[in-house]
Amino acid sequence: MGCITLLSDFGLQDASVAIARGILMQRAPGLPIIDISHEVKPFHTRQAAYLLTSAYKNFPVGTCHVLLFDLFSESSPRLALCAYNGHYFLSPDNGLLPLALGAVTYDAWQCFEIAKENTYTDWLTTAGSIVDSLQSKQAGALNLPGLKLKETTKKTAPSVTGNTVLCEVIHIDHYENVVINITRDQFEGYRNGRAFRLVFMGMEEIEEISNSYHDVREGYKLGRFNSNGYLEICINRGKAASLFGLRLDGKHNDIKILFE
Numbered sequence: 001m002g003c004i005t006l007l008s009d010f011g012l013q014d015a016s017v018a019i020a021r022g023i024l025m026q027r028a029p030g031l032p033i034i035d036i037s038h039e040v041k042p043f044h045t046r047q048a049a050y051l052l053t054s055a056y057k058n059f060p061v062g063t064c065h066v067l068l069f070d071l072f073s074e075s076s077p078r079l080a081l082c083a084y085n086g087h088y089f090l091s092p093d094n095g096l097l098p099l100a101l102g103a104v105t106y107d108a109w110q111c112f113e114i115a116k117e118n119t120y121t122d123w124l125t126t127a128g129s130i131v132d133s134l135q136s137k138q139a140g141a142l143n144l145p146g147l148k149l150k151e152t153t154k155k156t157a158p159s160v161t162g163n164t165v166l167c168e169v170i171h172i173d174h175y176e177n178v179v180i181n182i183t184r185d186q187f188e189g190y191r192n193g194r195a196f197r198l199v200f201m202g203m204e205e206i207e208e209i210s211n212s213y214h215d216v217r218e219g220y221k222l223g224r225f226n227s228n229g230y231l232e233i234c235i236n237r238g239k240a241a242s243l244f245g246l247r248l249d250g251k252h253n254d255i256k257i258l259f260e
Contacts (some may be wrong), residue, residue: 003032004131005059007052008068009040020068020124027128028064028135036065041248043070045152049100050170050179054228061086064131070094071123072114079112079123080147081130083139090127095152102156109144158182158257165190165257169248170230176239177232178246180255184225191259198223200233200255201244213237 004024010016017038024033036055040048048069056065064087071077071092078093084106091097093110112126133142158181159166171179198206210222213236221240226232233240233255240246246253 002062002064002135003034003059004028005034005036005055005063005065006038006068007036007040007048007055007065008038009042009044009048009070010038010068012038016068016120019121020066023121023124024066024128024131027125028132031064031131031135034059040069043073044248045070045094045096045099046156046168046170046181047248048096049156050181050228050230052096052100056087056089057085059087062088062134064088064090064134066127066131067091067096069096071120074150077114077123078110078147079114079126080108080149081111081139081142081144082106082108082149088131088134088139090130093147093150095150098149098151099156107139108147108149109139109142110147111144156181157186160190163259165259167231167255167257169246169250169253169255172241172246172248175234176241177226177234178240178244179226179230179232182231182257183229184231185229187225187231187257190257194259196260197258198231198233198255199258200246200253202252202254204244206233
């Protein structure tokens with residue numbers, strides 16, 4: 001038996017998540033439903049992609065990931081099914097999946113296109129029926145039309161000019177650690193053994209990578225790679241986002257890595 005995961009930008013102030021759970025429980029009975037997050041910033045595709053990429057690979061093969069993010073971004077919203085590396089993804093065709101999965105080979109099909117008379121519950125009902133079918137059939141046996149997924153113009157990689165790498169905030173966690181869009185592999189590739197300065201908010205600097213929060217004194221800033229391999233700006237037992245004024249899509253974050 002597989003399971004279902006949910007990722008959305010619904011928040012928890014209304015019944016949207018409960019409605020999703022209820023419909024999926026009826027259409028795919030017996031499957032556990034596990035939340036990835038419902039606190040994605042509305043319309044923030046890069047944050048949604050980061051959370052999905054971080055989470056999905058930790059679930060068993062056969063898991064169905066239902067992505068309820070920016071459902072009505074298109075004039076004719078489509079529900080897409082994607083199969084990759086033993087996992088299934090049911091998502092709006094809004095650019096999220098190509099951004100999350102990157103330059104890999106995957107199969108995709110169109111499941112449903114929302115017409116004027118259709119609603120959010122119709123979308124979920126179809127998604128639940130597809131999940132149920134996938135418990136006994138391969139995706140290719142569902143006789144769905146093939147689909148080339150829409151790609152977003154947003155990029156996850158940082159911008160590089162000479163010896164300067166310009167980074168952006170893609171997530172702020174519960175402890176207000178600030179995740180930026182550079183991985184350990186990317187960082188080491190750009191670094192190539194050189195010294196560096198991580199500069200942000202025009203004045204704050206970090207000049208070394210820490211392995212643990214306790215590599216610095218309580219209340220001091222540090223840079224570290226998290227368990228997902230992304231660089232974070234942190235404070236040992238403090239709130240980096242609030243203290244430094246770093247925000248998702250913040251106009252004044254000004255996060256640069258300068259290699260010397």
